[in-house]
Amino acid sequence: MPNHLWMTDEHRAYRDTVARFFAEDFEPNRRDWTTAGVIPRAFWKKAGDLGLLGATIPEDHGGLDLSRHFDAVTFIEQARAGDSGWGFSVHNIATHYIVAYGTDEQKSRWLPKLASGEMVGAIAMTEPGTGSDLQAVRTTAIADGNEYLINGSKTFITNGGSADLLVLVAKTDPKSRSKGVSLLIVETEGLDGFSVGRRLDKLGMKRNDTAELNFDDVRIPRTHLLGSEEGEGFYQLMKQLPWERLILGYGALGAAQCALDVTLDYVRERKAFGQRIMDFQNTRFQLAECATKIELLAAFLDQCLEELEQGSLTPEKAAMAKWWGSQAQCEIIDECLQLHGGYGYMSEYLICELYADARVQKIYGGTNEIMKELIARGLDKD
Numbered sequence: 536m537p538n539h540l541w542m543t544d545e546h547r548a549y550r551d552t553v554a555r556f557f558a559e560d561f562e563p564n565r566r567d568w569t570t571a572g573v574i575p576r577a578f579w580k581k582a583g584d585l586g587l588l589g590a591t592i593p594e595d596h597g598g599l600d601l602s603r604h605f606d607a608v609t610f611i612e613q614a615r616a617g618d619s620g621w622g623f624s625v626h627n628i629a630t631h632y633i634v635a636y637g638t639d640e641q642k643s644r645w646l647p648k649l650a651s652g653e654m655v656g657a658i659a660m661t662e663p664g665t666g667s668d669l670q671a672v673r674t675t676a677i678a679d680g681n682e683y684l685i686n687g688s689k690t691f692i693t694n695g696g697s698a699d700l701l702v703l704v705a706k707t708d709p710k711s712r713s714k715g716v717s718l719l720i721v722e723t724e725g726l727d728g729f730s731v732g733r734r735l736d737k738l739g740m741k742r743n744d745t746a747e748l749n750f751d752d753v754r755i756p757r758t759h760l761l762g763s764e765e766g767e768g769f770y771q772l773m774k775q776l777p778w779e780r781l782i783l784g785y786g787a788l789g790a791a792q793c794a795l796d797v798t799l800d801y802v803r804e805r806k807a808f809g810q811r812i813m814d815f816q817n818t819r820f821q822l823a824e825c826a827t828k829i830e831l832l833a834a835f836l837d838q839c840l841e842e843l844e845q846g847s848l849t850p851e852k853a854a855m856a857k858w859w860g861s862q863a864q865c866e867i868i869d870e871c872l873q874l875h876g877g878y879g880y881m882s883e884y885l886i887c888e889l890y891a892d893a894r895v896q897k898i899y900g901g902t903n904e905i906m907k908e909l910i911a912r913g914l915d916k917d
């Protein structure tokens with residue numbers, strides 16, 4: 536396991552808490568929750584009780600006011616436990632929008648509930664007609680007296696079927712592109728005109744609730760606009776994206792480590808031609824490459840995290856962490872599956888689940904092509 540130089544005894548104790556939480560509260564339920572296609576609310580509440588949901592939320596709003604290193608610990612440990620079903624990443628992202636841009640009233644209203652697990656958060660950007668091109672969203676939120684009138688639909692929304700709070704990307708000025716985009720907070724409970732569409736069947740991430748959302752003349756108070764003015768949404772999204780990309784990077788790191796761990800167990804046990812699979816030079820070289828990539832990824836992510844905390848992480852570097860991290864994750868898991876032979880293709884082996892779950896990492900959070908485009912734009916500046 537990589538040595539994160541920033542880790543103190545406090546981080547290690549936190550890591551032990553998260554690892555125990557997954558061993559005791561997640562692992563025995565893995566199969567049932569995979570079949571159910573959703574993580575029960577009791578798990579969220581327990582995570583809230585342990586302080587995991589509010590680690591980086593200010594203390595006066597129900598959190599622990601810790602640095603993002605603690606969230607990184609949770610993302611790594613969740614993935615190391617072989618889970619990508621619990622939608623903590625998007626809950627955390629939704630929370631950070633309110634921390635960054637919420638008024639005092641908004642923070643007091645929502646953050647304590649997001650920290651305790653009473654509310655589950657989601658972020659609703661993608662629509663059936665547009666994903667990468669966020670400026671082209673067609674969901675509208677039109678001011679009408681003291682309210683916004685919302686119409687449109689979203690798809691692929693993580694936690695979509697169970698979320699109580701959505702950070703919604705909508706056009707407050709449908710005629711403009713980026714300047715027309717705003718972020719609004721939508722409380723879903725009992726909301727007239729709001730409905731959850733299909734819960735989407737996916738290649739992997741079977742425990743994860745991914746859904747379509749529909750807004751048909753939904754009304755919310757104008758005080759639920761995030762930020763001081765309409766039209767700030769695109770800027771707000773761009774400012775938060777580097778953290779979102781590091782979250783995906785740390786998830787990639789944990790999943791790759793999980794794959795290496797289960798594969799080492801397997802190849803030390805399994806025999807062919809009278810020797811352990813581990814003893815073939817090919818196995819040794821492949822696993823050596825995997826372990827090296829894991830160390831490189833950890834070192835790069837940690838450097839990005841330090842820069843993020845200091846306020847100097849560039850969008851280009853965050854994009855590198857996301858694309859390279861997810862690419863390395865997919866390559867490592869593919870190789871680890873290969874070393875399992877036919878058993879790697881069987882659902883009862885964790886490597887099979889890791890393989891299916893990994894693929895989307897190259898797609899969501901900004902596709903890897905968009906990441907490379909962003910990096911290239913930075914290279915092509917005068």
Ligand SMILES: Cc1cc2nc3c(=O)[nH]c(=O)nc-3n(C[C@H](O)[C@H](O)[C@H](O)COP(=O)(O)OP(=O)(O)OC[C@H]3O[C@@H](n4cnc5c(N)ncnc54)[C@H](O)[C@@H]3O)c2cc1C
Nearest residue numbers: 658659660661665666667691692693898899900901902904
């Ligand atoms: C399991 C899952 C969970 C998700 N969770 C969420 C969520 O919680 N909230 C949310 O809002 N969204 C979520 N998404 C949506 C995800 O972020 C989008 O799928 C992603 O941004 C890509 O958008 P798209 O699917 O519309 O693909 P498109 O934008 O249609 O892209 C199709 C292809 O064209 C390429 N392409 C597009 N533009 C360019 C370009 N300029 N240059 C080069 N290539 C380009 C893309 O890279 C891709 O290969 C989720 C998706 C999945 C699968």
